Amino acid sequence: MRKQRHHRVLPGFGLTFGFTAVYISLLVLLPLSLLVLRTTSLSWSEFIKIVTAPQVVASYKLTLGASFLAAVINAVFGFIVAWSLVRYKFPCRRFIDAIVDLPFAMPTAVSGIALTAVCAPNGWVGSVASSFGVKIAYTQLGVLVALIFIGLPFVVRTLQPTLEDIDKEVEEAAESLGATRFQIFTRIILPSVLPSLATGFTLAFARAIGEYGSVVFISGNISYRTEITPLLIVAKLEAFDYAGATAVSVVLLCASFILMLIINSLQFYGRRFK
């Protein structure tokens, strides 16, 4: 391999790189390495005992299960919303397009109390649901609702550009050759949007795993039943159990890193096969 040496034409590399590196090191690298370092003060068996305690495991199951289900629902409806926004003209389309980003812009605590107000037994949706004998707020269903809300924009926003890029002529050609609509969907559209769909799904999933603000209000925070992992960390902190909080945080952090790696490789895959 030949080593290339570029002469830098533009000024400012030293200044901007130095500033960026210092900022990132102080703000991200140092604190995160301290977090990992802190867990090493626990022995391996202590660490395992903390992170596999029944209450903690129950919180993983709820967090992973609800996040996964929310991401699946968002993948299905996100596709429908993105498809409608890209392919169809209808009244309020611009408004609908803009409002999709609401969960990004809205503070999570505000989303949390708003969703609770809607889903509580005397709320607009909650009262309808309770007449069918379904409780939403303060149950696992409530956790799911909050996670659907905060994950909603991801699939729509990753799918939109891909759908805009699809050449309509290919579909028309397929149709003229006698393909059914189902065949067009499964053979042409789905393969070309699959990388973006997977990226959006994983982004929504990753966001949901760490979510706190929108869930605490609606979940009711019942141990073993509606307690998500981030909330468990807060509970441990409030009890001054720093070692426990750190250990569970490391598990949560590992889950986030794995998902981040998956997202990066999906985006790489998506770009390569464009």
Add this chain to the structure above:
Amino acid sequence: MPKKTVPIIFIFLTFFYLGLFLLLPLAAIFAEAFRKGFEVYVNSFKDEYAWSAIKLTLLTAGIAVPLNVVFGVAAAWCITKFEFRGKNVLITLIDLPFAISPIVAGLIFVLIFGQQTAFGAWLLSHNIKIIFAVPGLVLATIFVTFPFVVRELIPLMQEQGKTEEEAAVSLGAGGWDIFWRVTLPNIKWGLLYGVILCNARAMGEFGAVSVVSGHIRGETNTIPLYIQTVYDGYSAGSSAFAMATLLASLALVTLVVKSIIEWKVKHRER
């Protein structure tokens, strides 16, 4: 199935899904805030703790956002104008706060500066309080909001390339001249959007801030934390929603500005 059926079903489902999950909660905030009448709504803001929460939120965002703007511009310049080893690592590090749970983000600062650590105890003996005080709130806010400006700028500056800047160099312009006269006018809309997003998140951050705050009324309660305190108190649920209308309006303004900027960029291209 007639040809028009699929579009109608899709559009119906779009309205149904977004209406149920986005518009209904949004409407609920305002309905709850005004449930007991306009006067009660206005009175919610006369509480002295409400005022101190608003002031603290403005202060935190006022420190965090400018710092992150400077960082965002510097990092985006460094990443898009130069080739260097470890660039992808740097980009990954910049993305980290998006991936990390806000609770973990708050926790890392408690682990550094908390009273239970040697460093925290030393700071406290010198009368420097970081956790359960304003500096901790600012640090946590900076952490969770720093990717916003960079993330907006990188794709934009990558697309624009560096030919204009290189032309300016060949004509003898200095570094700052290039930035102020060539780069900044090109990126101003993206930068503005990044700043607005960063600000919305800084003012609305809840998880990370709640870990480091200690929820001291009148001292370390930002607006979102104040909302939680009042909401959990049940005595004046409507005033929690009244404060929430402030942040919800900020979110709506953010969305409007975003749409305007997107529209502007689209129409300038043509």
